[in-house]
Amino acid sequence: MRKLNIAIVGLGNIGSYLFNYLKINKKILTEKNNCLPIVKYVSAKNKKRKRNIKIKKKQWLKNYLDATKIKDVDLIIELIGGAEGPAKKLVFNALKNKKHVVTANKALIAKYGDQLSKIAEKNKVNLEFEASVCGGVPIIRSLKEGLIANKISKIYGIFNGTSNYILSSMDKENKNFKDVLSNAKKLGYAEANPSADLNGDDVASKLKILTSLCFNSFLNDKIYVEGIKEIDKSDIDNANKLGYKIKLLGFAELLNNKIYQRVHPTLIKKDSYVASIDGVLNAVIIDGKPVGQSIIQGEGAGPAATTSALVSDISSILRGNVKFPFSLSSKERKKLSFADIEDRTFSAYLRIEVIDKPGVLSNITNIFSKNKVSIKRLVQDPNKNKKISSIIIVTHNSKNRSLSKVVKEVSKKNFVKTKPKLIRIDEY
């Protein structure tokens, strides 16, 4: 029987869950993959942390980097996290020393994936990162295998459970951002420092990886990223009245031979599939040819779902299935041109808080008209107590550049109380 010696580096919630899983499921994994997985070594920053797993003394590595040097390690599972520091050192050294690598580290892959991939290809080892994108949703394997036949024109969806939980709770429980966030922390749906989840960075890393896989391109940092911190409860209510939900979506699309990568809150029709995804779920929608539209949905985070993804990568390596990390070899991957979001057109929702006095409306609509942004719908919602009005505007399709100018010019007016909130609309 073939066997594969594994070192798990990083024993937090995910590492511990995986350790246990591999122990309990050794037999079935061996049968399915014709190769025995042996967790030979582990390493963790804090050896003494309480874990409900039994680690033998001889399993502990003295130094985490020993995993890259010891002869009886075939596969290193990196669960340290972060794009720099020990995680980076470990994965680079592992691949250089011809060890297979499985990682859940989206920041590392989004930043160094191209370099790492070249080393892996040169040394004919696997670099697998299913767990880095959307937890248990088998999106990477689907792109690389199940949907391999397809020329993909667009991929989009909900890639962050925390922000989706917050937006859907604000909607359903009629609460504001702060209250929902503090509740999410209590429930374990948001980390103590949730900034990467809320400012869109987490989605951006995942999207960059998906973009490369979908369009056979290298990783690219040209990406528009906007988070959900400035979504007000009133935006959610207004969206509802207009027939929309607000979701934090990531999009990568090929338009006129250019790729647009963007992450931003989006108004999406209430009866659309994406609008129906509530809570911490993730969902990915893929438009491809010949297959048409495919959807994959599932648990996006947590030790259990992440272990499901890690084990699919481990199994692929157990079967001896060496592949290019990004589907194509680095020689064949393309340098496609990535476009600026300012060049794309959107219809948009704008909320402008103004001091209620004569001439304000015509002043504002003039700015729109001067910038050739045509207005589809306008609602003025006076709040008499505060002598302030909310002006809600839905525009026709307009260049993002023009929309940006409108926001900038409107902001400068002395009757405007706060920076206007612009949210792009997607008509799917």
Added chain:
Amino acid sequence: MRKLNIAIVGLGNIGSYLFNYLKINKKILTEKNNCLPIVKYVSAKNKKRKRNIKIKKKQWLKNYLDATKIKDVDLIIELIGGAEGPAKKLVFNALKNKKHVVTANKALIAKYGDQLSKIAEKNKVNLEFEASVCGGVPIIRSLKEGLIANKISKIYGIFNGTSNYILSSMDKENKNFKDVLSNAKKLGYAEANPSADLNGDDVASKLKILTSLCFNSFLNDKIYVEGIKEIDKSDIDNANKLGYKIKLLGFAELLNNKIYQRVHPTLIKKDSYVASIDGVLNAVIIDGKPVGQSIIQGEGAGPAATTSALVSDISSILRGNVKFPFSLSSKERKKLSFADIEDRTFSAYLRIEVIDKPGVLSNITNIFSKNKVSIKRLVQDPNKNKKISSIIIVTHNSKNRSLSKVVKEVSKKNFVKTKPKLIRIDEY
């Protein structure tokens, strides 16, 4: 460069589409899989049929079975169809002669998959059948690879586009079964002879295959199958009033160490995910541990979607990824016990058409109570013109056996006009 010689046997809409696809996409497939696919031979029953593809004279096989004998064929793609006759002969002989096989033939795999799998394993060749279940939805590869870590407790969903199109059109367009069916035929959503789609057999074949993959069991013919032919427009209207949609669903589930396989029209809550799937789409929902619930949705039929699935199988073979056809080797697959649907409990909807006369209602409710089926809701809907009433009953959870008895006993009453319609309810 490695290469793989392919013979396509069967050149209907799907075979022709695939032929063209492989010609146009030869380069990218070679790059992704590190192996060149060459369509060396083709065979078709009717050579002269009009096809928009260019076949060289030397590509035509004299006899379709030659594909299994000729030395320069590595992979045979079987697109003949049907569980018996030429398709069966071709695939058995191909595997015996150590040719890889890719097939879209659900009837063949559902019937002979176990035997075929043994031959493939013995001869170390691939037998792949992604295209046999749910067209372009990569469900088989997801079960065998992306979700390999999971112990699956239940798989269910919409596995037949034709019947789903008919049910959702009856609902949305307010038309009866016959009208929608004739329209579906005109639109190409139903075949000239759609009986396998309408009587549940198509779903049953797909479900048997999925059951084996999910539970590591052999194929099993213990399956309850009921189609949609007897769904009346009034059932759809009644379901709506009660907060449900009617869908033809396939279910395989593990309950108390027994597997239940069943295909039947089902009342499912309006706001559930499955209820929202309209038209010819397919959707598969998988409950697994550790991943939780996963959903995969996409185009279930047609040459384009089927080609997407066929090419994922072909690519796997190009990469030299020999695997067990049913995830586990035949030696490791289990003989699980399959249970009779009569032993499972359901809540159910019943429509009973009765002649409107005194005592009818108490007579009927007595039958329910005698069989220990307790009634949750009862609506009597008189149709004065015809002196006939519809009695709509929703039951509490009851043994299927008791529900069957109720139907049988009620049917015998002389005041009952037609066999009562029973539709099981799923509370997801």
